[in-house]
Amino acid sequence: MIEVTGSLKRRLAVWLLVTVTGLGALLMIEAWRSSQRAAERAYDSQLEAAALTIAEAVQWQRGEPLIEVPAAALQILATRHQERVFYAVLDAGGEAVSTNLPFVIKSGWRERVAEAPLALTARLDGEAWRLYGREVDSAGWVSQEPVQVWVGHTRAGRMALADELFERTLTRFVAMVLLAGVLMALALRVALGPMRRLRRVLRRRAADDMRPLDARVPEEMRELAQTLDHLFARQRQSREALLRFTADASHQLKTPLAGLQSVSELALKSEEPADWRAALATVHEGAGRTSRLAGQLLSLARLRHLGEADEVAPLDLAAALRESVLDWAGREAARDHDLGLAPLAAGPVWVRAEGWAVRELLGNLIDNALRYTPPGSVITLGLEILKGREGRGEVALFVEDDGPGVPAEARERLLQPFERGGRQDTDGSGLGLSIVDSIARRLGGRLTLAAREPHGLVVRLHLPLCDPEEVP
Amino acid sequence: MTPWRTGLPLILLALLLVGAAPLRAAPTPLVVEAALDREVVAPLLEAFRAAHPEIALDFRDRTTLEVDGRVAEADPAPDVVISSAMPWQMARVNQGYARRLDSPTARRWPAWAKWRDEVFGFTFEPIVMAYRLDLSRHMTPPQTHADLHTLLTTERDTLEGKVTTYSPLESGVGYTLHQQDARYTPRFWDLVAGMGRVNARLEGSTRAMLEGLSDGRYWLGYNLLGSYAMVWAQEHPEVIVQVPKDYSLVMMRMAFIHRDAPHPAAAEAFVDFLLGREGQRVLAGQTPLFSVRPDIVGPFTAARLRDQVGERLFPIPLNASLLAFVDPQRRAAFLERWRREFSRAD
Numbered sequence: 001m002i003e004v005t006g007s008l009k010r011r012l013a014v015w016l017l018v019t020v021t022g023l024g025a026l027l028m029i030e031a032w033r034s035s036q037r038a039a040e041r042a043y044d045s046q047l048e049a050a051a052l053t054i055a056e057a058v059q060w061q062r063g064e065p066l067i068e069v070p071a072a073a074l075q076i077l078a079t080r081h082q083e084r085v086f087y088a089v090l091d092a093g094g095e096a097v098s099t100n101l102p103f104v105i106k107s108g109w110r111e112r113v114a115e116a117p118l119a120l121t122a123r124l125d126g127e128a129w130r131l132y133g134r135e136v137d138s139a140g141w142v143s144q145e146p147v148q149v150w151v152g153h154t155r156a157g158r159m160a161l162a163d164e165l166f167e168r169t170l171t172r173f174v175a176m177v178l179l180a181g182v183l184m185a186l187a188l189r190v191a192l193g194p195m196r197r198l199r200r201v202l203r204r205r206a207a208d209d210m211r212p213l214d215a216r217v218p219e220e221m222r223e224l225a226q227t228l229d230h231l232f233a234r235q236r237q238s239r240e241a242l243l244r245f246t247a248d249a250s251h252q253l254k255t256p257l258a259g260l261q262s263v264s265e266l267a268l269k270s271e272e273p274a275d276w277r278a279a280l281a282t283v284h285e286g287a288g289r290t291s292r293l294a295g296q297l298l299s300l301a302r303l304r305h306l307g308e309a310d311e312v313a314p315l316d317l318a319a320a321l322r323e324s325v326l327d328w329a330g331r332e333a334a335r336d337h338d339l340g341l342a343p344l345a346a347g348p349v350w351v352r353a354e355g356w357a358v359r360e361l362l363g364n365l366i367d368n369a370l371r372y373t374p375p376g377s378v379i380t381l382g383l384e385i386l387k388g389r390e391g392r393g394e395v396a397l398f399v400e401d402d403g404p405g406v407p408a409e410a411r412e413r414l415l416q417p418f419e420r421g422g423r424q425d426t427d428g429s430g431l432g433l434s435i436v437d438s439i440a441r442r443l444g445g446r447l448t449l450a451a452r453e454p455h456g457l458v459v460r461l462h463l464p465l466c467d468p469e470e471v472p
Numbered sequence: 473m474t475p476w477r478t479g480l481p482l483i484l485l486a487l488l489l490v491g492a493a494p495l496r497a498a499p500t501p502l503v504v505e506a507a508l509d510r511e512v513v514a515p516l517l518e519a520f521r522a523a524h525p526e527i528a529l530d531f532r533d534r535t536t537l538e539v540d541g542r543v544a545e546a547d548p549a550p551d552v553v554i555s556s557a558m559p560w561q562m563a564r565v566n567q568g569y570a571r572r573l574d575s576p577t578a579r580r581w582p583a584w585a586k587w588r589d590e591v592f593g594f595t596f597e598p599i600v601m602a603y604r605l606d607l608s609r610h611m612t613p614p615q616t617h618a619d620l621h622t623l624l625t626t627e628r629d630t631l632e633g634k635v636t637t638y639s640p641l642e643s644g645v646g647y648t649l650h651q652q653d654a655r656y657t658p659r660f661w662d663l664v665a666g667m668g669r670v671n672a673r674l675e676g677s678t679r680a681m682l683e684g685l686s687d688g689r690y691w692l693g694y695n696l697l698g699s700y701a702m703v704w705a706q707e708h709p710e711v712i713v714q715v716p717k718d719y720s721l722v723m724m725r726m727a728f729i730h731r732d733a734p735h736p737a738a739a740e741a742f743v744d745f746l747l748g749r750e751g752q753r754v755l756a757g758q759t760p761l762f763s764v765r766p767d768i769v770g771p772f773t774a775a776r777l778r779d780q781v782g783e784r785l786f787p788i789p790l791n792a793s794l795l796a797f798v799d800p801q802r803r804a805a806f807l808e809r810w811r812r813e814f815s816r817a818d
Contacts, residue, residue: 068802071655071793078792082588084566085792098801101567125568 009188016184020177027173035165039158040130043079044119047132050076050151051117054087055136058149063142065091067098073151081157086129092145105150109133113148121155128155194218198225210236248418249297252430256290296431299360300417303438312443314468315355316348317395318383324362325381328370336375339366342382342398349383349395351463353443361439365399365459368432373403377456386462393465402456411449436461499528502738505546506554507536507644508725509679512700515758520745527738535676536560536644543569549732551739554725556597556697557644558788559651559797561726565591566795570728573740577747585724585764585790593724593790594746595755596762596774598698598781599649601714602682602705607691608712616718617663620694624666631670634691636681639674640810645723646676649695651797651806652721652788661813667694668814685711697723699760699772715781722787725761 053073059066067089077085088099094110103124110133112118117134131152138147194217201215212229260283267279322341329339362381369379384396406414413419415437418430433447436459440447445463452458506513510533517531532550534542536557543553543564553569555561564570570590578589585593601620603613611627614620624631638646653660673690675681678697682704684690693701698715705713727746729739745751749768756763756770763773770776778785788794796802 066801066805067799068805069796069799071796074792074795082792084568084588085795098799100563100795100799127568 008192009185012184012188016181020180024173024177028170031169031173032162032166035162035169036158038165039162040119042161043130043153043158044132046076046079047119047130047151047153048117048134050074050087051132051134051149054089054151055134055138055149058089058136058138058147060138060141065089065097065138065147069098077151077153079153079157081160083153083155083157084127084129086124086131086150086152088150090148090150092147097147103129103131103150103152105131105133105148110148113150114146122152129153130155130158194221202228210239245417252293252297252418253290256286256293260286260290293431296435300431300435300438303435303442312352312354314350314466315353315358317351317353317358317397317463318344318347318349320355320358321362321381321383321397324359324366328363328366333367333370337370337373338376338378339370340378340380342380344383345385348468349385350466350468351395351443352466353463357439357442361436361461364432364436365461368436368459369399369401369403371432373401377401377403385465395463395465397461397463398458400452400456400458402452405451405455405457406449408451414449415447433459499526500735500738501528501530502552502735502742503530503532503548503550504552504554504742505532505534505539505542505550506552507534507539507556508554509533509700512703512759512761516746516751516754516761519750519754520742523745523750524738524741527741529742540564540644543730548734549730551733551735552727552729552742554727555644556723556725558593558648558724558726558790559794560644561591561728562587562790562792562794563798565728566792569731571731571733571736571739573729573743575740575744577744581747582764582766584787587790591726591728591790592743592747593726593787594752594764595699595723595725596764596777596787597723597725597760598715598762598777598785599695599721599723600698600701601716602685602693602696602701603712603714604685604688604691605710605712606688613712613714614692615714616716617657617660618718620692621659621663621666623692624663624670628670631692633671633673634689635667635670635672635694636675636684636690636692637667637672637694638678638681638696639676641674641807642676645697646674646695647803647807648788648797649721649723650810653695654806656719656786661809664810664813665816668816682708682711695721699762703760715784717784719784719786720781722785724764724787724790726790 050073053070053076054067057068057070057073059068069087073087074085077083077087086099086101086103088101088103088105089097090105090110091097094105094107101124103122109118109120109131113133113135117132119130119132122129122131129152131150133148133150135146135148137144198213198215198217198221201213210232212232213225215225217225263279263282263286267276267283270276270279322344325339325341328334366379366381369377373379379399379401381397381399384398386394386396414433417434419434437447440461440463443463445461448460448462450458450460510517510531513531517529521527521529536555537560539553539555540557540560542550553561553564565587570588572589573592574589578586578592581592601614607613610630611623612619614623624635638649640647640650650660650664653663672694673684675684678700681690681693681696682701685693686704686708696713698713698720701711701713705711727743729736729743733739747765749765752763752765752768753770755761756768756773760772762777763770765773766775
């Protein structure tokens, strides 16, 4: 079922939005702070210039510092934003020699300024001011004490400059984001182009067209295209297998039917009831074989086209094996063979399987062994508990015989339908192992064929063990 | 007429009176502390009263230093402060005593004539020399500062006691003008020394100097407010006004709304009127205060003055440099120098 979970474009847009918003917020905070810093630096240097200008005007008269405040210093302080201005010249004791506003310069600030020039923010009349102080060593004839020059102004210019800088950054950022968004949308269209092309190619395909794809795709879609190609190839193979199977099945059914036809024709021409009887017996035998063949074909087809396993339940494989062997040992077909059971471990062996499937599988395996081995052969069935992969237990069900065996090159083919391992001397249909293989796959197991020393064949079916309490 | 019928109109009348009462509410008082002659500015005040009958204008005329004191000390604070002592006004604004005026008129006001949108220079008054006709009978009247200096040196005996100028000690305007003169040229100190040599008389106001000229006590006045002198000269033909031909300072009256104005709305209306087209037209047409606005036509406008005098007008810059003039140490140093130069004997 195809479930549509959102759109790629929307998802990308949301990602872009989230990223841009998150990064943008960080960026803007940083931009704001750096605008502030830049504005502070720019205007602090004006404060410094003003302080130096005032410091230049400090002179000593009769042991007292005397300052004629230079008008230029005040204009530098005021800046073009017409700030309110403050200046103070303090003597060594912190007393104001000259000042224009009642700013209190704290003694802590004075001590720090004695070390190095200092810029700080303070408040007066509920308004924020930026102050700057520096100490000036000046030598008079009487006194050589240092004086401190403090200047300051309100912050309108700083705020305006910071706003202006920030606004510029913000404008640029927004423009960039918009541009990136537009480019992203375009890029998305271009990037999704191959997807649309592939869609068109697929849509145009005829229903029975199983050829590999003929499309140009980017690297990211190579896997998808390859998977599609694999899917097509598998479908092609499966269709071919189906056709071959149908052809083979028809062919297999045709031979006994043709036999029946010729036998019955001969019988019809004869007037002898004895001939009729002999013909009828042949017809009966032939019909029986044909019906068995048809039954096997049916069960193979059913196995192949059955849906998911639905009746699986924990099943005691040991019990099923014992039952089947007992059943077959009593049959007519096993009269000439030594059919036996290897010693089984005590207690049940649990696998998940349908009962009918296991019985069908065991029946086919035993039937096969009986058919393809000469009379007097020893056929042994048994179970081996193995340590499976991924820590899960595994059980191997084996059927071994001391018959002629199968050449290695023919063994793999044995699993194909109608394959008899080069043996045309039996009346088997060649479907048995194929059915077994199908059932093994169905149960999640695997089938292996191996030679037995000195001669003979071992068929092994590996099945995963299960916990009997396990609820499906 | 039945009694109730006579009653109805009476009741209606009573209701009408009660309803109309708010319209005739007590006018908003407005206190303006100004260093600006009431007589000179009367037409402007009349125009304002006519335009705003709902405001009861209380215009108080004082000296510049008194006005400056009222800014900080008056309780309640005045609504509007007007003064020609530019450095003091500036210092008060810097101290945060002014309230920003945010109106279209204020925004359009030329940038060179305002500061922080808080204080506005609304007049344009040239600083002039004035002399009595008697002077021209004895010597060529001075047209420049150099001429004046030469006269003070060559005609020392004739001019003894006949020269007058603003006292930098008693008047804020006088101090400002001397400071500004000294900023332009160091030769100003020679001029001060020259005036000291002829024992120039120091007056506290332009009016006192003009009266002295008309009386014949003085022959020559230096650094008079052109606004007053020009009006005076029209009525007193013996007084001649000379705008110096080398440079002429220009002074502006500065007005600001007090931060703690009890009637801020009325104060804003008043300053808006001062700066507005109507107020400036009255200034240009009916007072000698000269309108700053370039779009006003009249006999007394900055534009017209520039046409007459040329590019020699040097308005005292309305910026932070004014603050330096009120620095006590600087002022003390300046006045000490002034005294020294004035009494220099050579």
